[in-house]
Amino acid sequence: MTKGREAVVRFINKYDRPSSIHLHGSYSRTPFDGWAEDRTFPREYKDYYYPNAQPMRTLWYHDHSLSITAVNAYFGQAGFYILDDPATDAQLKxxxxxxxxxxxxxxxxxxxxxxxxxxxxxxxxxxxxxxxxxxxxxxxxxxxxxxxxxxxxxxxxxxxxxxxxxxxxxxxxxxxxxxxxxxxxxxxxxxxxxxxxxxxxxxxxxxx
Structure with a gap:
């Protein structure tokens, strides 16, 4: 992702358990924060809005679903979300x-x-x-x-x-x-x- 470019990411639940996607370290608005009880059930989807307004950094997304956060993340519902900024990249080299x-x-x-x-x-x-x-x-x-x-x-x-x-x-x-x-x-x-x-x-x- 690029700093300053807003994004909407669709997470589709193709698994057999509910999920709630939390972008760890993000300035997320409440409806898109992935709190534990905001669950997306199997065969459902949710669109998450991310402003990407922070300075460049490494973030990560993971499941945050009520009572099964560890299980879902352990079995693979986790990954990098890299926020880049070409201007800062050029300065830092x-x-x-x-x-x-x-x-x-x-x-x-x-x-x-x-x-x-x-x-x-x-x-x-x-x-x-x-x-x-x-x-x-x-x-x-x-x-x-x-x-x-x-x-x-x-x-x-x-x-x-x-x-x-x-x-x-x-x-x-x-x-x-x-x-x-x-x-x-x-x-x-x-x-x-x-x-x-x-x-x-x-x-x-x-x-x-």
Missing amino acids: LPSGDYDIPLMLAAKQFLPSGQLVSPATTHVSLWGDVITVNAQPKYKFRLLDASVSRSFSLFLVADSDPNTRLDFIVVGADAGYLSSSVRAKSLVIAMAERYEIVIDFAKFQDRI
Whole structure:
């Protein structure tokens, strides 16, 4: 999406459970916020209006339906909603296009059959035991923790020296781009949080 360009997005429920789509981090008006009881039932649809008036940032949409939010989001009703601004892009000169890579992290648990364990029967937490994740030397990565319960401590190492953490640059978070970038060697990301980081791989060529 582009900043300043209004959008209407139609969500069609082709599943067997109700859903309510919430755009996490958006300036959404009340009828389009996706509150828990505003459910769209199977074979129904709802049009959501998004003003896209905020500064450029990484947002995400997910199900928010009453009592089954975790179940629906866990089984796939979640995704990136990237709000771009060409003018800001030109000023910041951050990696873009093929070098701007969204990464959604999630912890899943599988049955021997290969099917997912449902969080519907879990009343405390579902940590999951399988972590799932979706040469211009510099890349920007958009990170999202879409887990039900698990936080992640992320860091970067080279195969040749796995005990040494390499640095990267944090340029954005939930509220958009930071007023100044932050150099870091690790990052803790919790449920529903987003970060945008830049990694310059050129300086690691002799270590990878």
